[in-house]
Amino acid sequence: MPPKPESPRLPAALFHPAITLSSGQVFHWDATLDGGFEGLIGAMPTRILPSGSSILVPCGDPDVAARYFALDHPLEAICATFPSDPAMRAATDACRGMRIIRQPPWECLATFITSALKQVPHIRAMSFAIRARWGLRIETPSGPRFAYPPPERIAAATETELRACGLGFRAKHLLATARAIADGRIHLDAIASMPDPEARAALCTLPGVGEKVANCVLLFAFGRLAAFPVDTWIHRILSRVYFPHARNLTPKRLRDFAASYFGPYGGYAQQYLFHHARTGGLVLRPARKSPKILLRSPPPPHPQ
DNA sequence: CTCCAGGTTCCGG
């Protein structure tokens, strides 16, 4: 349905929803035919539609949307703090308007627990399966949607049921973490007010949460813009671009480098590098364990 | 068939 003429309008001079919502920080939004997006912010049905230097909010609460999409982040100033090497500049140009959004902590944490060794489309599929099975059904103008189920709901599920959502070995981790939170052994809102190192350490006590997932939660839910998740892509980028001759890069060395090189908005820099590389802007061949050998002719058959 | 994916955990140097 077309947006009503009186749709609330948010000023957003530098906000690119398509890049933001496809950049692998959140997984449950749908593009609409008119170039907008729809999804849930928590349990609030929301639709946004870019319109010039602002966005229309035909459905949902504009204030909630403004906070969720972090329209208060001073993007120009943030990008100005990035190091000015070629890779960083290219990524910054390619990702103009991408924002690090503020997700509800639990659904961010749970989703990234399921993300281990999965591709972005799989993470999305698992999120939808979990939502459809245990989430609150919410009617929206374009049909029903499902909120992410709270920890108590997942804590009451079985590992088998979670595996049926495609979680594999991640099912055990999500279940144990949901129970830790549902039982009150861990308080996410307490973590929200801790300094970065303490918050990171607290998150890492949860099953299925290591350095990388903890940093994703710090960055994508708690607005800790210096948090720098190192996944396979970022590992490749840092190795190839910044340590082209290093033999064995340890996680610790990459952490130390990232913290000092990318600065107070390292999380933004990380997300721009990640998305630019993942969308093909930075050509990075995956490191193969056994490099393929080019042959002039096909190898002869080799029956046993 | 093989390889890989927004990793974490557990184990032995």
Add this chain to the structure above:
DNA sequence: CCGGAACATGGA
């Protein structure tokens, strides 16, 4: 602190 291996599932 470091390197390896196991861990499920689905798509290329």
